Amino acid sequence: MTTLEQVHALKQQIAANIIGQEDVIDRLLIGLLANGNLLIEGLPGLAKTRAIKALAKGLVSSFSRIQFTPDLLPSDITGSEVYYQTETGSEFRFDPGPIFANIVLADEINRAPAKVQSALLEAMEERQITVAGKSHKMEPMFMVLATQNPVEQEGTYPLPEAQLDRFLMKITIDYPSAEDEVGVIDLVRSEEQAERGIKAHAEIAQTEQSVIFEARNQIAAVGVDPAMARYMVDLVYATRTPEKYDEDLANWIDIGVSPRASISLDKCARTQAWLNGRDQVLPEDIRSIAKDVMRHRIALSYQAQGLGLSTDDVIDKIIELVALP
Known part of the structure; x- marks a missing residue:
């Protein structure tokens, strides 16, 4: 089997x-292959945790799995220096925390x-993480x-914009259809x-990590035409200078996306193209992942919130207004 076939087999396994939740599975794979971190948002019981466990x-x-609670301490995640008494004396040793795993679920x-x-x-x-002045690398x-x-929202601590920006994508999960929910009961x-x-x-047929690393090598070779690169940047700049495109859009956006959005668009679009068996990025690859890449990076104005608009609505408007170069 080729690397692409093995990745598709992993997708079928999940x-x-x-x-x-086909779209969610696609985004999980894109995040894995693009070597990024993901934020998954959805109501209770919509299989957020189950999807991540299925990937692992x-x-x-x-x-x-780390269950986040108000009394959690940083050392509960990273680990800490522990004092050990041995036959030859005593010493401090680093006791790794749950962050030292390949797939880490930060629940709630x-x-x-x-x-x-x-x-x-x-x-x-x-x-990597640093404890007691020493750095310890991840896998x-x-x-x-x-x-x-x-x-x-009661008893929660909303993530600051600087931390949200470090997630490659924000995935939203909605209710399944009636037919799919029957399938959930059967499963x-x-x-x-x-x-x-x-x-x-x-x-369960598990996929070796070497397959993922080889896929990443192949994705790095996927071509991006200068026109496609400019299209990504135009989408990003439309969030920063919306007044050049539409008066309503200018009233809806307070803060545009950071350069990380451009980098993430490029990574995810190349991954999407590779998953579709192509060696060049097309406009549909960019548009298909634009919401996931930008929805957590745009700050809406009070006017937009008062109108009941979501960031997805604003991104739809941007895609409608920004033409291919």
Whole structure:
């Protein structure tokens, strides 16, 4: 099997555990292949945690889940220096925390205070953490997937813009269709039967990490025409200078996206093109991931919020107004 075929096999393996969330599965794979961190937002019970576990289960990898709570401490995530008494004397040794895994689930990240949230920043950005003046590197494959609930705001600590910007994409999960929800019931029932020995467990074929690294090498070689690069930048600049495109748009946006958005658009578009079996980025690759890349980086005005507009609505307007160069 080719590398692309093996990645598609991984996608099918995840899809067997998640019903009706094809777009979410695609975004999880794009985040993994683009070597980025993801923020996943959705109401309770919409399989956010299950989707992340399914991804980890399909890979030969270590998985760690951190349940964020108001009393969590930074050392609970990073680990700490521990004093050990040995036969030859005593010494301090670093005891690694749960952040040292290939796939890290930061569950309900907005339920922990800022000092705990910031403990993830160095790991996400620098792929290392520093404890007692010593740096400790993450594994070559390292990915943080954070979840949050968009409706429960009591007792939460909203992520600051600087931290949101460090997520490659923000994925939103919505309710499944009625047909898909029937499939969810059947899937859970089958899993319960397998656990009780009524039905045989399905064998899980795991994908080696070397496949992901090879995929990343191939994605790095995907071509981006100068016109496509300019189109990405034009989309980004439309969030910073909206008055050049439309008066309403200018009234809807307070703060445009950062240069990280341009970099993320390029990474994700090349990954999308590769997943579609192409070696060149097309406009549909850029448009398909524009919302996921920019929705958490745009700050809406009070007027836009008063009109009930979402960042997705604003991005739709930008895609409509910005022409291909």
